[in-house]
Amino acid sequence: MLKSLYIILLFFLLPSIGCTQENEPAIATPTEMTYTTELVVPELEIPWGMAFLPDGSILVSEKTGALLLYKEGKKQSIENPPAVYTRGQGGLLDLELHPNYEENGWIYISYSSPEGGNGGHTAVMRAKLSGNRLTDQEILYKGTPNTSSGTHFGSRMEFGSDGLLYFSIGDRYSRDQNPQDITRDGGKIYRIHDDGRIPTDNPFVDEPNAKKAVYSYGHRNPQGMVKHPETGVIWVHEHGPKGGDEINLIQPSKNYGWPKITYGINYNGTTITEDTALPGMEQPFYYWVPSIAPCGMTFVTSDKYPDWKGSLLVGSLVFQYLERCVIENNQVTKREKLFENIGRVRNVRQAPDGYIYVAVEGEGIFKVVPKS
Amino acid sequence: MMTKLISIATTGLFLTITWGGLSSVKEPTKLPIISPQPDPKAESIKRGKLIYDELCMTCHLPSGEGVAPTFPPLAGSDYLMKNLTESIRGIKYGQKGKITVNGKTYDGNMPSMGLNDKEVADVTNYILNTWGNTYKGIITAQQVANIKKQ
Numbered sequence: 001m002l003k004s005l006y007i008i009l010l011f012f013l014l015p016s017i018g019c020t021q022e023n024e025p026a027i028a029t030p031t032e033m034t035y036t037t038e039l040v041v042p043e044l045e046i047p048w049g050m051a052f053l054p055d056g057s058i059l060v061s062e063k064t065g066a067l068l069l070y071k072e073g074k075k076q077s078i079e080n081p082p083a084v085y086t087r088g089q090g091g092l093l094d095l096e097l098h099p100n101y102e103e104n105g106w107i108y109i110s111y112s113s114p115e116g117g118n119g120g121h122t123a124v125m126r127a128k129l130s131g132n133r134l135t136d137q138e139i140l141y142k143g144t145p146n147t148s149s150g151t152h153f154g155s156r157m158e159f160g161s162d163g164l165l166y167f168s169i170g171d172r173y174s175r176d177q178n179p180q181d182i183t184r185d186g187g188k189i190y191r192i193h194d195d196g197r198i199p200t201d202n203p204f205v206d207e208p209n210a211k212k213a214v215y216s217y218g219h220r221n222p223q224g225m226v227k228h229p230e231t232g233v234i235w236v237h238e239h240g241p242k243g244g245d246e247i248n249l250i251q252p253s254k255n256y257g258w259p260k261i262t263y264g265i266n267y268n269g270t271t272i273t274e275d276t277a278l279p280g281m282e283q284p285f286y287y288w289v290p291s292i293a294p295c296g297m298t299f300v301t302s303d304k305y306p307d308w309k310g311s312l313l314v315g316s317l318v319f320q321y322l323e324r325c326v327i328e329n330n331q332v333t334k335r336e337k338l339f340e341n342i343g344r345v346r347n348v349r350q351a352p353d354g355y356i357y358v359a360v361e362g363e364g365i366f367k368v369v370p371k372s
Numbered sequence: 373m374m375t376k377l378i379s380i381a382t383t384g385l386f387l388t389i390t391w392g393g394l395s396s397v398k399e400p401t402k403l404p405i406i407s408p409q410p411d412p413k414a415e416s417i418k419r420g421k422l423i424y425d426e427l428c429m430t431c432h433l434p435s436g437e438g439v440a441p442t443f444p445p446l447a448g449s450d451y452l453m454k455n456l457t458e459s460i461r462g463i464k465y466g467q468k469g470k471i472t473v474n475g476k477t478y479d480g481n482m483p484s485m486g487l488n489d490k491e492v493a494d495v496t497n498y499i500l501n502t503w504g505n506t507y508k509g510i511i512t513a514q515q516v517a518n519i520k521k522q
Contacts, residue, residue: 063483085486086484149426
């Protein structure tokens, strides 16, 4: 009798214990490393965005608000960047080139904008580079209302296979107001045309009062976004609370659950919700417990890294390494920590030259090269 | 992974079923206002806690314990108490390079939080008077304004 009670108890308790332990697969240190890093852009503070221009130069946004062009070994400051709200996590954030950049010269910039006063909110603009000036600035989207919160701006951007621009705005530290309400900005993935128009087939264009640019909702603070090289699906990762960082595969109109469901808890250890799954809400593709504080991500597709081809690389702010996720049969089957102690990894991208570049806070931009 | 997800979901369901009935929402009891004169230090500490929870907690954790070897502790930090000016400068402008906190070396990078002088004073008053830390005086916005970048 007692024994069977035990078994019943165990049945209910074990999974919940498993939930606070490291989520599988456990991360491992690679036994053999065939690649190393080389510092190419030194002395950066918080390099947020990186864009690789056709002439081989690198455009870098610093959270502090500076826009830099690294060309032929020299760092040049670009004049006239947008004014930014720099409290906490706010500042000059992501950079992305138009898919036809060579013809039209459009550069996309996300940032926390103080426009309108009383704090800030995430905005997306496009602009052109002429000489060392940023010109032709057009604001394409601006979240509202501004708040004084210095957290959860999201703001990663990526062009989809449909030629449309996807970007994220975090919940702005208002988790009970924003993520589940499609009439409010924040806690969303958005989709717009390259000139800011709302696509007529966006999922909520016919919903009264909805923010028409919203593509999916129920997000916390997404700071990684990449188009899958084969399927074209937009992959996003987001910072969870304590535990419960997630990778989500974005589909139109879907609700990714924050804060109704999460695998994480409050920083002070208290519960946010008992639920990790609810009907009508999407499960993550993968979730991290403990949190790695993911930032930036890219798929390895080039021939420069035969050992890593097909892997997903994700920066870790808190553990200060680059994480490699092996994906097989639609699952993360293996995780490795690369370049341990490199520093807080803010961004990682595969450039048109096929090399992987890693942006590290307080250091600069590293290029990943084969060991000679 | 799938089976784990399902079992976690089942637990969730079990918990809602067993506990759902018990959770009655209580009206928060209103505290009587004792002192009509607000104490400036207590007020500053109160504002400081909000700033701490918003901007500092992710690295230094809710109880100021930090995460060795990356984020130094604030609770019981000898560095904070002995190098108050340096600490405030760090909160105001960012802090990078080797420092020793309670005998352990940290060589990290704390970004500037973009706080104004009053907010820096508030959050400093909070960390100086919480988790067992005590500081007799009060840090003012004017004191913070006088601390310049080096």
